Amino acid sequence: MSVLVIAELDSHGIKAATRSAICAASQLGEDVHLLVTGNDVAGIALEATKIAGVSKVLHADALAYAHGLAENLAPLLVQLAVNYSALVAAATSFGKNVLPRAAALLDVAMVSEVIQIINATTFVRPMYAGNINATVVAPAGLRILTIRPTVFEAVAATGGAAALETLTATAESGQTTWLSRDLVQLDRPELATARVVISGGRSLGSAEGFKSTLTPLADVLGAAIGATRAAVDAGMAPNDSQVGQTGTVVAPELYMAFGVSGAAQHVGGIKDSKVIVAVNIDADAPIFQVADYGLVADLFTVIPELEAALKAE
Amino acid sequence: MKILVSIKRVVDYQIRPRPAQDGLDVELTNVKMSINPFDENAVEGAVRLKEAGVASEVVVVAVGTAANQDVLRHALAMGADRAILIETPAVVQPLTAAKYLQAIVQREAPDLVLTGKQAIDDDAAETAQMLAGLLNWPQAMFASSIQLADGRATVVREIDGGQETLSLQLPAVISVDLRLNEPRFIKLPALMMAKKKPIETLPAADFSVSAPVLTVLQIAEPPARKPGKILNNVAELVAALRAEKVLP
Numbered sequence: 031m032s033v034l035v036i037a038e039l040d041s042h043g044i045k046a047a048t049r050s051a052i053c054a055a056s057q058l059g060e061d062v063h064l065l066v067t068g069n070d071v072a073g074i075a076l077e078a079t080k081i082a083g084v085s086k087v088l089h090a091d092a093l094a095y096a097h098g099l100a101e102n103l104a105p106l107l108v109q110l111a112v113n114y115s116a117l118v119a120a121a122t123s124f125g126k127n128v129l130p131r132a133a134a135l136l137d138v139a140m141v142s143e144v145i146q147i148i149n150a151t152t153f154v155r156p157m158y159a160g161n162i163n164a165t166v167v168a169p170a171g172l173r174i175l176t177i178r179p180t181v182f183e184a185v186a187a188t189g190g191a192a193a194l195e196t197l198t199a200t201a202e203s204g205q206t207t208w209l210s211r212d213l214v215q216l217d218r219p220e221l222a223t224a225r226v227v228i229s230g231g232r233s234l235g236s237a238e239g240f241k242s243t244l245t246p247l248a249d250v251l252g253a254a255i256g257a258t259r260a261a262v263d264a265g266m267a268p269n270d271s272q273v274g275q276t277g278t279v280v281a282p283e284l285y286m287a288f289g290v291s292g293a294a295q296h297v298g299g300i301k302d303s304k305v306i307v308a309v310n311i312d313a314d315a316p317i318f319q320v321a322d323y324g325l326v327a328d329l330f331t332v333i334p335e336l337e338a339a340l341k342a343e
Numbered sequence: 344m345k346i347l348v349s350i351k352r353v354v355d356y357q358i359r360p361r362p363a364q365d366g367l368d369v370e371l372t373n374v375k376m377s378i379n380p381f382d383e384n385a386v387e388g389a390v391r392l393k394e395a396g397v398a399s400e401v402v403v404v405a406v407g408t409a410a411n412q413d414v415l416r417h418a419l420a421m422g423a424d425r426a427i428l429i430e431t432p433a434v435v436q437p438l439t440a441a442k443y444l445q446a447i448v449q450r451e452a453p454d455l456v457l458t459g460k461q462a463i464d465d466d467a468a469e470t471a472q473m474l475a476g477l478l479n480w481p482q483a484m485f486a487s488s489i490q491l492a493d494g495r496a497t498v499v500r501e502i503d504g505g506q507e508t509l510s511l512q513l514p515a516v517i518s519v520d521l522r523l524n525e526p527r528f529i530k531l532p533a534l535m536m537a538k539k540k541p542i543e544t545l546p547a548a549d550f551s552v553s554a555p556v557l558t559v560l561q562i563a564e565p566p567a568r569k570p571g572k573i574l575n576n577v578a579e580l581v582a583a584l585r586a587e588k589v590l591p
Contacts, residue, residue: 097507100472101481123502127484130437130472139438139555142467152560157465158360162369164465165561205481205512209497213505220504226591252591269487269522270505275463276380276521284589294359295463301568305589307580308571321571323583335577340590343581 031115032061032085036107038098038124039066043074044081046223047120049184052083054177055118056185057147061085064192065110067103069096079194082186092199097211100128101203107132109200111172115150121176133174140174141166145181159275160298180222180281180302214270221254221271227282227303229256229273232264233289233311233329240266244288247333250340256280258296274299288329292317309333344398344491346389347453348423349444349474350382350405352414353464360464362562369464369562378414381459383421385519387526388489389457390422397491400424402451406435406443412542420529420537427451431547437465439554441473446550448478453514455496460485460518471518481511487522 033055037048044066055062063086066075075089088110094102107117107128117132119125121143133140146154151168153175221227228248234240240261248255257267259276273280274296285303289310290296297320300306308321309332318324325332354360355375363370378386392398403418404427405411415426429443448456461468468484475482483498487506490497496511501520511517574580584590 099509100475100484104476123485123500126468127472127482130469131476131482133469134438134441134473134476137438137555139436139557140469141557142469156565157562158354158369159463159466160565161360162362163563163565164559165563166557166559168557169555203481205515206483207510209508209510211502211505211507222503226589270501275466284584284587295356301565305584305587306568306571307584318571318573320568322568322587323580324571324573325575325577325580326573332577336580339577339581 031113032063033058033116033118034063034065034088034110034114036117036119036125036128037064037066037078038120038122039068039071039074044078045120045122046184047122047179049081049187050179050182051118051120051177052081052185053182054144054147054175055116056083058116058150060115063088063114065090067091067095067106069093075194079192080188080190081192082189084190084192086193086195088195088197090197090199092202094199094202097208098124098128099206099208100131101206102200103128104131104135105200108135111136114172116173116175118175118177120179122179125176129174129176136172136174138172138174139169140176141168142176144175144177156298158298159295160279160301161294178279180279218248219252219254221256221273221278221280224254224280224282226251226253226284227256227273227280228253228286228288229258229290230261230267230288231258231290232260232266234261234266237266243330243333247337250337258290258293260293287317287321288333290317291315292320344455345400345402345451345453346392346398346455346457347448347451348382348385348389348401348403348418349456349458349470350386350403350414350418351379351459351462352376352405352407352411353379353462356380356463362564366561366563367559376410376413378417379459379462381461381463381519381521383459383526384521384523385457385459386418386421386423387524388519391524392491393422402427402453404429404444404447406440407431408433415542416537417529419540420533421527425540426542428542428544429547429550430544436554436556437467437469438473439552439556440470441477442552442554443547443550444470444474445477446552448474455491455513456516458518460520471516475516478516481515482517483509483511483515484518486517486519489517489523
């Protein structure tokens, strides 16, 4: 048997998170196949045959698959599942939407947001905003997994030579109509994938203060800007900048927290960062317990100094 | 229009969970429990639809132990009309919960099922999608806006990097994000009134539900990060970050 990875597409092709899912799937010890679905995506499917570690690409093309609706994709997964020992996708808003629906139809207890594969049936997944890790065993037979893309390194987009098979599309459910998608136009890196993230808490004082204090430093560092839930709730930062369990889980090379106290739900969302820096005037702030480097100082003094020091180099 | 809201009782979000002695669950003894925050947004969303005259009845349902009475009362105090508890001996996993909810949906025949996008204990984010699949109903996950008209729901859902708008034929299952609304503060009179509202308890044994489950081998805290250093000034910080090779 083989393992089937469900690809997620954007306007540029297969998303990097899918290549992380391929990395995770290959750890199950079987051949990895990749399912590419969409409307008029033959070119992307052909390109996908070059992805390292994939032995076969399955291509299903239909208008019904254009926007990744779970109602239309789940029946296709159910049909394909008989040939596979596992279905794997990245735990993105796409994977989290589609796979549980398919799992219910297949009567499988799925494992979501896997962060470690111990063997073909034993997995580690985070709970309680990453404050707890659970090691779980899935029943034998078909396994359905979503994997956290930030902990599995994406396989190379080239170097492979997979076979290509075209599938007959399943019928459209007709229940749901996709109307529109509004992606935020970013003038800086996306939070979930940025190499450097700087974030602020409520002590930045106001929406204006938040922006004017953090933006210049973010520009120097080429960083994404994040915020605590408290800062978002106080209207100081936009919703989509929230870092933590209820927002975005990040794992950058460098995470710098300014005036962040370190609530459990925030810390859970940053602890896979390579280096964490905390700047807080309160020496007892819990954020210092997870920080690699701490400065007990006023962020309003530190940020301009830091910016000047980085610019000087 | 009847709305069914599924809620879960979880460790309060302000509590830092610790593994229990046996390493198979988190410590739940003497720990404050609350309604799952995302489910509270779902209750609020349903009650507002009723207040706006769009919905006629809001029914809340919990699948879990008898202790769930408290979170059901909370939902009733927020404005739900009645509550159902499917009483199980222990907390159930998502697929099992979805199957109990399927049975209740078949009995209650709601036009819409609302629930939180995930429970903050297991963080699975599976139950709503599973329920939609079992019912063969349309689904919209992680909703930040819901509008109902002419037998359809127009839903804005949060996706990676932005938002997406869907139109669903009712009946449907919608899971909601924190951004949907701000749940109301419950006042004392509402709490008193809620005591008079009915909670129907149905033993799990009344349902012929069986589902595969994951076996928990271990519940543990993640490996601790290496101890950090408190530095004295920005120059030391820049030097440390250079040494770590994390600066651009």
